[in-house]
Amino acid sequence: MASVTSKLYSDDVSLLVLLLDTNPFYWSTTSIKFSQFLSHVLAFLNAVLGLNQLNQVVVIATGYSSCDYIYDSSLTPNGHFESSGTGMPAIFSSLLKKLDEFSAKDEELCKEEDNEKRVASSLLSGSLSMALCYIQRVFRSGHLHPQPRILCLQGSPDGPEQYVAVMNSIFSAQRLMVPIDSCYIGTQNSAFLQQASYITGGVHHSPKQLDGLFQYLTTIFATDLYTRGFVQLPKPVGVDFRASCFCHKKTIDMGYICSVCLSIFCEHHKKCSTCGSVFGQSKLDEASSVANKKRKAPDS
Amino acid sequence: MSNRSKRLNEEAEEDEEEAEGIGDWERTYVDDRSWEALQEDESGLLRPIDNSAIYHAQYRRRLRMLSAAAAGTRIQKGLIRYLYIVIDFSRAAAEMDFRPSRLAIMAKHVEAFIREFFDQNPLSQIGLVSIKDGVAHTLTDLGGSPESHIQALMGKLEASGDSSLQNGLELVHEYLSQIPSYGHREVLILYSALSTCDPGNIMETIQRCKESKLRCSVIGLSAEMFICKYLCQETGGLYSVALDEVHLKDLLLEHAPPPPAIAEFAVANLIKMGFPQSAAENSRAICSCHNEAKIGGYTCPRCKARICDLPTECTICGLTLVSSPHLARSYHHLFPIAPFDEVPLSSLNNLMPKSCFGCQQSLRGAGNKGGSCVTCSKCKHYFCLDCDIYIHESLHNCPGCESIHRPKSVSMMEE
Numbered sequence: 001m002a003s004v005t006s007k008l009y010s011d012d013v014s015l016l017v018l019l020l021d022t023n024p025f026y027w028s029t030t031s032i033k034f035s036q037f038l039s040h041v042l043a044f045l046n047a048v049l050g051l052n053q054l055n056q057v058v059v060i061a062t063g064y065s066s067c068d069y070i071y072d073s074s075l076t077p078n079g080h081f082e083s084s085g086t087g088m089p090a091i092f093s094s095l096l097k098k099l100d101e102f103s104a105k106d107e108e109l110c111k112e113e114d115n116e117k118r119v120a121s122s123l124l125s126g127s128l129s130m131a132l133c134y135i136q137r138v139f140r141s142g143h144l145h146p147q148p149r150i151l152c153l154q155g156s157p158d159g160p161e162q163y164v165a166v167m168n169s170i171f172s173a174q175r176l177m178v179p180i181d182s183c184y185i186g187t188q189n190s191a192f193l194q195q196a197s198y199i200t201g202g203v204h205h206s207p208k209q210l211d212g213l214f215q216y217l218t219t220i221f222a223t224d225l226y227t228r229g230f231v232q233l234p235k236p237v238g239v240d241f242r243a244s245c246f247c248h249k250k251t252i253d254m255g256y257i258c259s260v261c262l263s264i265f266c267e268h269h270k271k272c273s274t275c276g277s278v279f280g281q282s283k284l285d286e287a288s289s290v291a292n293k294k295r296k297a298p299d300s
Numbered sequence: 301m302s303n304r305s306k307r308l309n310e311e312a313e314e315d316e317e318e319a320e321g322i323g324d325w326e327r328t329y330v331d332d333r334s335w336e337a338l339q340e341d342e343s344g345l346l347r348p349i350d351n352s353a354i355y356h357a358q359y360r361r362r363l364r365m366l367s368a369a370a371a372g373t374r375i376q377k378g379l380i381r382y383l384y385i386v387i388d389f390s391r392a393a394a395e396m397d398f399r400p401s402r403l404a405i406m407a408k409h410v411e412a413f414i415r416e417f418f419d420q421n422p423l424s425q426i427g428l429v430s431i432k433d434g435v436a437h438t439l440t441d442l443g444g445s446p447e448s449h450i451q452a453l454m455g456k457l458e459a460s461g462d463s464s465l466q467n468g469l470e471l472v473h474e475y476l477s478q479i480p481s482y483g484h485r486e487v488l489i490l491y492s493a494l495s496t497c498d499p500g501n502i503m504e505t506i507q508r509c510k511e512s513k514l515r516c517s518v519i520g521l522s523a524e525m526f527i528c529k530y531l532c533q534e535t536g537g538l539y540s541v542a543l544d545e546v547h548l549k550d551l552l553l554e555h556a557p558p559p560p561a562i563a564e565f566a567v568a569n570l571i572k573m574g575f576p577q578s579a580a581e582n583s584r585a586i587c588s589c590h591n592e593a594k595i596g597g598y599t600c601p602r603c604k605a606r607i608c609d610l611p612t613e614c615t616i617c618g619l620t621l622v623s624s625p626h627l628a629r630s631y632h633h634l635f636p637i638a639p640f641d642e643v644p645l646s647s648l649n650n651l652m653p654k655s656c657f658g659c660q661q662s663l664r665g666a667g668n669k670g671g672s673c674v675t676c677s678k679c680k681h682y683f684c685l686d687c688d689i690y691i692h693e694s695l696h697n698c699p700g701c702e703s704i705h706r707p708k709s710v711s712m713m714e715e
Contacts, residue, residue: 133695
């Protein structure tokens with residue numbers, strides 16, 4: 001028996017953690033309805049589960065004010081594909097039920113907040129962190145585990161306040177060698193998702209035609225990690241890794257970095273506005289380091 | 301420890317004889333001490349010791365110590381470090397008390413350390429120095445590429461002659477006195493000899509190191525030595541002696557996270573850095589680092605020279621070149637997450653959620669080995685012990701806190 005399972009695992013078994021953007025502020029502005037979008041996604045999930053009997057799918061909802069697990073295919077017994085009268089496979093009726101509960105809760109949490117200035121970003125950092133915790137558990141479970149990957153289905157714009165947390169998650173995913181694929185359906189470009197996919201070696205794509213979302217999903221994001229070696233997937237776009245300064249939010253080529261807290265400034269300051277350290281003379285230092293360089297050069 | 305130092309005092313020949321006395325097959329078991337990992341349960345059956353609970357307790361202690369140290373002051377870390385690793389390749393490094401030899405073990409763990417170091421300190425630089433035949437040799441100059449250091453180290457694995465602490469320090473001191481004042485100068489010495497064979501007065505050298513604010517740390521492989529302890533005390537470093545291979549690895553990796561910044565050790569300063577853009581896909585140019593024609597790479601924003609990899613220093617104009625993710629990689633040192641509170645077994649009640657917020661593992665019953673769980677004091681979500689370790693050691697985000705919408709302005713911004 002053991003040999004049979006190990007043989008099955010030698011095929012390309014994948015664990016797909018799907019981060020589903022359910023931000024109501026985003027979905028109220030789009031041309032495509034959330035229900036239409038969902039039907040594309042459900043068909044895609046079905047396809048992934050059908051590709052290999054050991055494939056596993058986990059769905060995490062990324063809301064506006066909370067994140068939660070809404071579906072885990074390992075919890076539902078396999079082979080329960082009979083319809084429950086609604087024309088929907090039984091496994092997905094549980095997903096829809098959970099999703100309903102989740103969005104109701106999310107809405108409630110939303111109302112508690114005051115209505116002033118709303119940034120319509122969803123909590124990508126939270127759902128990424130949860131996905132990584134789940135994947136870490138899969139890694140702990142033993143030698144035979146499916147190959148995990150994360151797929152972000154995101155439409156909301158980036159939330160700048162999540163920058164540090166999102167970057168932390170990206171680096172952790174890089175260490176675990178878990179690729180983060182991203183499918184961005186919003187109007188602007190998402191710098192977070194571009195960086196996430198670039199750094200972790202995942203695929204980033206933003207489809208132009210949302211009517212054909214299912215086709216994009218199956219042709220690009222359903223390919224398992226082994227197959228990716230032979231398939232021509234969208235090439236990584238040139239990611240702009242230039243930083244923007246903390247003082248004017250300008251994108252800069254060259255700038256000054258505080259040696260204590262690594263804040264970025266576009267011009268020379270006397271005092272760091274982030275950590276409060278007072279800076280010594282910089283001109284002198286730079287001159288001396290250049291002098292050192294010159295002295296060192298003939299040696300090497 | 302005592303066993304090892306005793307063995308060292310004996311004649312080397314005797315040692316050999318003793319080693320010949322037991323067969324190879326026997327020795328693997330003697331060294332392994334596999335019986336120590338077993339314990340008897342109530343019914344008299346032998347079972348492997350469940351280490352996870354102990355491991356977790358150790359980890360919690362370490363975490364508490366770190367946060368206690370950081371609690372008093374505003375967190376400032378020496379994020380820009382210039383570290384020289386001095387490795388003792390004297391006769392003593394050929395000792396076989398570490399399997400297969402001290403030399404091989406040192407090389408193996410230094411390699412792991414170098415990778416971990418650059419992962420945690422992307423803006424820092426390392427240099428390698430070896431001590432052999434009473435003389436200190438430079439293996440590599442300060443640099444930011446892990447591969448070149450590892451290659452240089454692996455090519456020079458031979459042990460001979462005496463070891464000289466003073467010569468090593470003098471050489472490193474000379475190099476480190478050239479670096480800019482905002483950098484943290486550090487020396488990490490892996491010392492396996494029990495003596496030092498010096499040309500002059502080592503006390504003077506130690507004082508000089510102290511004056512130039514070199515933070516010297518020593519990891520001993522045999523027994524504690526006064527001179528090493530004194531050196532570390534004077535310069536504010538850490539002195540430790542490795543008991544076995546696992547301990548050596550832990551001691552080494554303790555030096556990977558940045559040390560707290562001490563105001564007098566390094567002057568806060570603004571450093572001029574460049575953020576190069578990657579060159580166009582199909583443009584071919586000769587890179588200034590290897591002098592080879594290559595496709596792709598980056599262009600220095602100041603002198604427009606082509607370089608292959610980031611982070612680095614431009615070989616033409618000397619500008620430090622980084623990309624924004626390199627800076628972001630260091631931010632978690634500045635915004636650490638508070639340790640989670642332990643929830644004792646007694647207070648496990650029905651109000652608590654059934655599963656870990658992070659990984660959905662059940663917090664009750666078989667799945668949870670430790671039997672207890674932890675909770676974040678900010679978001680009040682519950683986590684299993686495995687997630688606790690993962691969150692604090694690798695992720696540096698609390699999934700619970702990240703899943704609550706925060707009013708803007710709390711955290712630092714960048715795009």
